[in-house]
Amino acid sequence: MIYNGDIIDGVPVITKLDVSHLERGKIYRFMFKSVEMNIGQSWYVPVMVAVGKMPGKRLLLNTGIHGDELNGIKVIQDIFSTLDPNQLAGVVIGTLQASPNSLMHTSRYWYMTTDGSDYADMNRLFPGKVTGNTAERHAYKLWNDLWHENVDMVIDLHTQSTDTVYSFFMYADLSIPEVKSMALQFPADHIYDDKDASGTVEGTFDSVGIPAITLELGSPRIFEPEYIARAIEGIYNLMLDKQMITDYKGRKATDFGTIIGNKLSSIRAEVGGYAEVLVKIGASVKIGEEIAIQKNPFGDLIKRYEAPNEGVVVSIGTGATREAGGLLVRLLSK
Numbered sequence: 001m002i003y004n005g006d007i008i009d010g011v012p013v014i015t016k017l018d019v020s021h022l023e024r025g026k027i028y029r030f031m032f033k034s035v036e037m038n039i040g041q042s043w044y045v046p047v048m049v050a051v052g053k054m055p056g057k058r059l060l061l062n063t064g065i066h067g068d069e070l071n072g073i074k075v076i077q078d079i080f081s082t083l084d085p086n087q088l089a090g091v092v093i094g095t096l097q098a099s100p101n102s103l104m105h106t107s108r109y110w111y112m113t114t115d116g117s118d119y120a121d122m123n124r125l126f127p128g129k130v131t132g133n134t135a136e137r138h139a140y141k142l143w144n145d146l147w148h149e150n151v152d153m154v155i156d157l158h159t160q161s162t163d164t165v166y167s168f169f170m171y172a173d174l175s176i177p178e179v180k181s182m183a184l185q186f187p188a189d190h191i192y193d194d195k196d197a198s199g200t201v202e203g204t205f206d207s208v209g210i211p212a213i214t215l216e217l218g219s220p221r222i223f224e225p226e227y228i229a230r231a232i233e234g235i236y237n238l239m240l241d242k243q244m245i246t247d248y249k250g251r252k253a254t255d256f257g258t259i260i261g262n263k264l265s266s267i268r269a270e271v272g273g274y275a276e277v278l279v280k281i282g283a284s285v286k287i288g289e290e291i292a293i294q295k296n297p298f299g300d301l302i303k304r305y306e307a308p309n310e311g312v313v314v315s316i317g318t319g320a321t322r323e324a325g326g327l328l329v330r331l332l333s334k
């Protein structure tokens with residue numbers, strides 16, 4: 001543990017977390033000091049750590065990598081308000097605002113003022129760069145000084161982006177047995193069996209042998225009680241399965257009828273205009289079925305979209321205006 005001696009709003013500031021040096025049977029709050037802004041002040045990440053009375057697995061719950069995705073923060077807040085460290089074996093770490101810059105802007109991106117401004121998707125930058133730009137350095141500090149040596153399994157909590165919505169959707173590489181056993185603890189609607197190596201939190205942890213899954217909980221910018229409750233159910237199921245707690249009964253993937261697929265098809269707008277998506281989340285569509293249309297400002301039909309294959313609708317665009325490249329419908333299939 002490295003404390004720099006500062007206190008922010010009563011919470012001690014750290015520059016390095018080492019959970020092996022924390023006292024058992026306690027819940028800690030820290031402010032993790034990360035990179036500096038252009039004005040010379042620092043960004044801080046609020047962190048909670050529940051250190052169980054008994055030894056056991058160390059679980060990371062991360063959220064706020066994308067700043068317009070909020071359901072995960074309520075999941076972590078509610079987990080920590082119900083966890084009893086005296087009944088816990090192992091450690092639970094909650095990173096509540098992993099990208100404070102992005103959250104402040106309610107944006108998917110980390111904004112930088114460098115040379116007229118730049119921005120980065122934090123979930124493409126891991127494990128970061130020690131001498132990179134501010135976002136890359138922030139990723140490096142999260143990875144090296146907060147996460148990597150402190151955790152045995154990881155749940156990264158997201159939602160869909162602004163103007164789009166997911167079901168209770170999950171990215172998980174089911175070819176990794178430990179990842180599969182984690183994934184099936186959740187009463188998710190849909191699981192995409194992914195092979196992710198694009199610098200995401202999930203893919204980067206998987207690549208170093210620490211099993212990770214990404215939960216995509218519904219809609220951006222709001223709290224959705226049903227998805228929040230189901231995510232908490234899965235997290236407690238997982239903690240029971242890993243002997244971190246001794247008693248819990250929640251619905252799992254098999255009870256819930258979770259649909260698993262290994263193919264995602266994203267139907268995106270090919271022109272700009274007003275979009276009408278004709279299918280709902282969870283619907284099964286057939287190949288060739290009309291799934292969305294677009295109209296010009298006068299209301300004339302300018303584009304029809306058909307399903308390129310059969311599948312179940314896991315995500316739709318909710319923004320009425322869509323320009324080329326904007327998501328209309330995402331299908332999961334086998």
Ligand SMILES: [Zn+2]
Nearest residue numbers: 066069158159
């Ligand atoms: Zn996200």
